Amino acid sequence: MELQKATARTKRAWLGNGGHRLRSKAQNALWTLFRYGIISGICFVIIYPIIRKIAVAIMDKQDIYNPTIFLIPQNFTLDNIKTAMKVLNYFPTLGNTLVFVTITMLFTTISCALAGYGFARFHFPGKNILFGLAILTILIPANTLMVPMYLHFRSFDFLGIIHLLTGNEGINLINTYWPTTISALTANGLKAGLFIYIFRQFFRGLPKEIEESALIDGAGGFKTFFRIMLPNAVPPLITVLLFSFVWQYNDSFYTSLYMSEMNLMPTMVASIAANANTVAQSMLPGGYDPNVKIDPNYIAMIVDTGILLVIVPLLVLYLFVQRYFVESVERSGIVG
Incomplete structure (x- = not known):
């Protein structure tokens, strides 16, 4: 009898420890999912404007009013980049x-x-x-x-x-x-x-x-x-x-x-907006005509593309130095 009781207690203890381990794993999994969800949300908020500008930079102006297009253009072109480079x-x-x-x-x-x-x-x-x-x-x-x-x-x-x-x-x-x-x-x-x-x-x-x-x-x-x-x-x-x-x-x-x-x-x-309007007017088939009104949405595309070109050097710089930057911030007087 005593051996059976001891065996039963051992079995219950093992099952209890197993249940505790399962609960710990479930809690860790939920915390991991929650953490990745928060990080993914923050990253999306930060990266989404850049992704949107990249999509606009390679989008043809005939896709501006197409309601079925979201981030992935139907007609790819580099004309916006060329025009923005000329403006800047x-x-x-x-x-x-x-x-x-x-x-x-x-x-x-x-x-x-x-x-x-x-x-x-x-x-x-x-x-x-x-x-x-x-x-x-x-x-x-x-x-x-x-x-x-x-x-x-x-x-x-x-x-x-x-x-x-x-x-x-x-x-x-x-x-x-x-x-x-x-x-x-x-x-x-x-x-x-x-x-x-x-x-x-x-x-x-x-x-x-x-x-x-x-x-x-x-x-x-x-x-x-x-x-x-x-x-x-x-x-x-x-x-x-x-x-x-x-x-x-x-x-x-x-x-x-x-x-x-x-x-x-x-x-x-x-002054990129004003310069973009001037450059767009100079690219008209009949030459520069200040009386012709350029589509403001097209001007907005050129402005977004120009801003993307401005921040590209900083993105390239960060790709090369981000490891040294993080290490230096941790070891400098900013922390501690």
């Missing part, structure tokens, strides 16, 4: 933009790294106040500083030297690359406050023994920074380089404020 003056504009953005990115990264290193390692009067003001630039909307910034570079003068030498109020730097270049060199460019904070947090985490060893070897502040500290700051460097490149490439506020007449992508995108 694509390759010359892209080349100018990439050169300008790359130079600005490098200047911004170096100047913000120097500022962040100074705030992290050196002690001087008003250090905390100055760092607080640098962080405050992240919170203040750029629109509130638009007028003084424009006037500053409209009559640019460094400590009154230009007025003293020439008698003029200053040099007009508007519609040149100098306003953005000067801002980048002085760690006062686009999102510079955030970049300074990232570098400061990283340099504060490095051991001071590194600098003490360099000091014993006779290295000064700049030599220590460029030869020892900066090579160790690869994670924040990659983070700031990529953020600076993408934000400067997409920036329309400062570009329209300082360089509204320059051949850059943000200025071309701002």
